Amino acid sequence: MTITSSSSWQILQDHAQQMQHSHLKELLLDESRFKTLSFAHGPLLIDFSKQRIDQHTLKHLVELAKTADLPGWITRLFNGDPINTSEARPALHTALREQAQTSLEVGGHNIIQDVQTNLSRMEKIVERIHSGQWRGYAGEPIDTIVNIGVGGSDLGPYMACSALRGARVNAGRHLKVHFVSSMDGSELADILGSLNPATTLFIVSSKSFTTIDTLSNAHTARKWLRDASGVNDTIINRCHFIGISANPAKMSSWGIADDNQLEFWDWIGGRYSMWSAIGLPIALRIGMDGFREMLQGAHSMDQHFLSAPLNENLPVLLGLIGVWNVNFLDIHAHAILPYDGRLIHLPAYLEQLEMESNGKSVNRVGEPLDYRTCPVLWGEVGPNAQHAFYQLLHQGTESVMCDFIVSARRYEKTDNESLRSQHTLTLANCLAQSRILAIGSAVQQNDQPVPGHKQYHGNQPSTTLLLDELTPFSFGSLIALYEHKVFVQSVIWDINPFDQWGVELGKTMATSLLKPLQHQASDSEFDPSTHGLMRHIHQQQERS
Numbered sequence: 456m457t458i459t460s461s462s463s464w465q466i467l468q469d470h471a472q473q474m475q476h477s478h479l480k481e482l483l484l485d486e487s488r489f490k491t492l493s494f495a496h497g498p499l500l501i502d503f504s505k506q507r508i509d510q511h512t513l514k515h516l517v518e519l520a521k522t523a524d525l526p527g528w529i530t531r532l533f534n535g536d537p538i539n540t541s542e543a544r545p546a547l548h549t550a551l552r553e554q555a556q557t558s559l560e561v562g563g564h565n566i567i568q569d570v571q572t573n574l575s576r577m578e579k580i581v582e583r584i585h586s587g588q589w590r591g592y593a594g595e596p597i598d599t600i601v602n603i604g605v606g607g608s609d610l611g612p613y614m615a616c617s618a619l620r621g622a623r624v625n626a627g628r629h630l631k632v633h634f635v636s637s638m639d640g641s642e643l644a645d646i647l648g649s650l651n652p653a654t655t656l657f658i659v660s661s662k663s664f665t666t667i668d669t670l671s672n673a674h675t676a677r678k679w680l681r682d683a684s685g686v687n688d689t690i691i692n693r694c695h696f697i698g699i700s701a702n703p704a705k706m707s708s709w710g711i712a713d714d715n716q717l718e719f720w721d722w723i724g725g726r727y728s729m730w731s732a733i734g735l736p737i738a739l740r741i742g743m744d745g746f747r748e749m750l751q752g753a754h755s756m757d758q759h760f761l762s763a764p765l766n767e768n769l770p771v772l773l774g775l776i777g778v779w780n781v782n783f784l785d786i787h788a789h790a791i792l793p794y795d796g797r798l799i800h801l802p803a804y805l806e807q808l809e810m811e812s813n814g815k816s817v818n819r820v821g822e823p824l825d826y827r828t829c830p831v832l833w834g835e836v837g838p839n840a841q842h843a844f845y846q847l848l849h850q851g852t853e854s855v856m857c858d859f860i861v862s863a864r865r866y867e868k869t870d871n872e873s874l875r876s877q878h879t880l881t882l883a884n885c886l887a888q889s890r891i892l893a894i895g896s897a898v899q900q901n902d903q904p905v906p907g908h909k910q911y912h913g914n915q916p917s918t919t920l921l922l923d924e925l926t927p928f929s930f931g932s933l934i935a936l937y938e939h940k941v942f943v944q945s946v947i948w949d950i951n952p953f954d955q956w957g958v959e960l961g962k963t964m965a966t967s968l969l970k971p972l973q974h975q976a977s978d979s980e981f982d983p984s985t986h987g988l989m990r991h992i993h994q995q996q997e998r999s
């Protein structure tokens with residue numbers, strides 16, 4: 456039986472028929488709506504009152520969650536059952552933020568101990584760099600870090616380093632931190648000219664240590680160091696490269712010195728790995744104390760997810776309301792709108808987290824699904840997006856669900872009045888936009904009938920996620936919230952959210968195109984478009 460034939464699904468479909476007729480401007484006439492539809496945990500308040508739901512919707516959604524055995528799946532997730540079935544592994548990112556004194560056996564082995572040992576090794580590396588004891592080939596202390604990685608080995612640390620850049624908790628010397636990800640070498644080409652090779656340390660982050668994007672960038676970085684320093688590879692590797700991977704053998708064969716290797720494990724999905732050694736750039740940026748605070752924030756959300764009743768459980772509600780929008784209100788676009796420039800990389804992070812996890816059309820046993828799954832997700836810093844794509848949100852033909860993310864407090868410790876008033880202005884814009892999207896309205900002029908181009912139809916659902924303030928702890932909670940939301944949706948949709956087979960074919964296809972692009976004979980047959988494009992590329996290259 457699929458979820459769509461369950462009585463809870465049918466009830467929701469009937470209920471959606473009724474809700475289709477209610478506009479948010481009417482629903483929001485109910486004074487008690489905020490009180491009954493907003494929920495808090497720790498430093499995070501989530502307001503669902505601008506979603507096209509009522510109390511019945513939540514009740515029916517919770518029934519749907521029970522039908523899908525969500526509580527059982529949550530237990531299996533935290534217990535380390537091999538729920539990533541296509542790769543026969545557990546998905547234990549929650550173990551990375553577990554309390555040190557607990558234990559969790561995987562394959563007869565206490566993995567919490569491994570996590571703690573790794574954190575201690577990471578801490579020693581951070582201390583060595585922060586204290587100026589990690590020195591480059593010429594004996595000078597390292598002052599610049601370049602993280603080379605892509606996808607899960609880039610997006611999490613990149614986002615966190617930006618989000619938490621003002622939160623240096625007992626951190627030592629200030630380091631410049633750069634991120635390099637794109638296969639075409641764009642970022643390296645931009646920064647190498649201004650870096651000092653003698654004081655630059657590269658972190659090569661790759662769960663598999665086989666990703667060609669990362670290895671190409673690492674190769675270019677090492678060649679640059681070799682050419683600039685004139686010293687041998689053993690010294691370069693020892694003084695200028697740290698490797699982070701679940702594949703130590705590959706790190707060694709690339710040349711990463713044993714002492715410079717930090718490990719994580721195949722039971723951590725790449726896009727769930729920023730809590731592991733992959734988070735080293737975060738710890739270098741904000742200090743190990745700050746990194747541990749981030750882990751505690753995530754742990755607090757884990758505990759809430761594990762123990763709060765379904766109808767008060769933040770990740771459960773966030774996930775279920777997303778399902779409601781996709782499967783019952785037919786909304787397939789989701790905008791992520793942080794009203795905080797520090798969260799500029801949150802949309803890209805969530806694009807991978809949500810779409811690589813749940814962008815699937817077969818169930819856990821590989822059978823095709825007959826219902827919609829992950830919506831298209833994109834986003835931008837909200838105030839900037841107001842001057843770009845909000846036109847479509849307000850007056851376009853697409854229904855879009857939006858997440859507004861903002862902190863109540865900012866710039867409290869500065870005496871810069873001007874910055875404080877900029878924060879108030881930002882809050883006003885955030886609240887204004889979600890209000891207009893919900894209730895719509897019209898730009899009225901002199902009691903004249905309002906022409907169509909000045910009308911706002913409203914009824915676009917949104918959730919507001921309000922942090923007390925953006926700290927390592929609240930940030931950790933926020934990201935764990937989204938991780939668990941994705942898991943909740945995967946359970947309802949009967950999807951394995953921890954694999955990503957849909958990205959594999961592109962890698963082999965690119966390999967088979969390399970030879971013909973290098974003018975080397977290939978017996979592979981390509982389609983006329985690919986042939987035509989290759990011919991044009993060759994013609995252009997021959998002209999230069």
Ligand code: F6P
Nearest residue numbers: 606607608661662663666725958
């Ligand atoms: O190709 C997709 C992917 O495997 C992502 O899932 C992963 O986060 C990224 O590539 C990078 O992989 P790795 O960490 O193994 O280099």
